[in-house]
Amino acid sequence: MAEPLALVEGKLLLTCGACGQKNAVPPAGLRSGPVCGRCHADLAPPDRPLELDDAGLERLLAESALPVLVDFWGPQCGPCRMLAPILESFARKARGRALIAKVDTSRHTRAAVRLGVSSIPCLILFQRGQELRRQLGLVPERVLEGMLACALPA
Numbered sequence: 372m373a374e375p376l377a378l379v380e381g382k383l384l385l386t387c388g389a390c391g392q393k394n395a396v397p398p399a400g401l402r403s404g405p406v407c408g409r410c411h412a413d414l415a416p417p418d419r420p421l422e423l424d425d426a427g428l429e430r431l432l433a434e435s436a437l438p439v440l441v442d443f444w445g446p447q448c449g450p451c452r453m454l455a456p457i458l459e460s461f462a463r464k465a466r467g468r469a470l471i472a473k474v475d476t477s478r479h480t481r482a483a484v485r486l487g488v489s490s491i492p493c494l495i496l497f498q499r500g501q502e503l504r505r506q507l508g509l510v511p512e513r514v515l516e517g518m519l520a521c522a523l524p525a
């Protein structure tokens with residue numbers, strides 16, 4: 372089981388597949404194809420959801436060059452738990468095209484309140500900080516792909 376991804380001081384920690392070096396990459400740098408600071412191999416973008424708090428989410432939305440799909444969820448919510456593996460699978464397929472993030476609303480409420488999230492699971496797609504699409508409830512992966520399709524340039 373891979374460790375969860377988080378933002379550390381606003382940067383993503385990406386482990387180099389070639390030399391194992393951990394590299395701190397700002398979200399804005401993900402689209403430009405980051406390379407390892409030690410061996411200069413290409414760093415693969417994240418392939419699993421980032422687990423964020425309110426401050427981390429705000430920072431990611433403000434800085435990410437890629438679209439960000441955010442899952443507002445809670446551990447007591449059955450449909451949220453069923454959505455988790457769907458989101459993980461989608462994060463692998465959307466690698467390099469979007470960032471997938473999760474906010475646990477039982478621990479972090481500020482962003483959810485600000486965005487008017489009143490029931491979970493609630494998926495919101497952002498691009499350049501702006502909300503593009505919102506989807507409530509448990510949905511299959513093709514719905515996530517459909518949401519993302521509207522964010523990408525034609």
Ligand SMILES: [Zn+2]
Pocket residue numbers: 387388389390391392407408409410411412
């Ligand atoms: Zn390396």
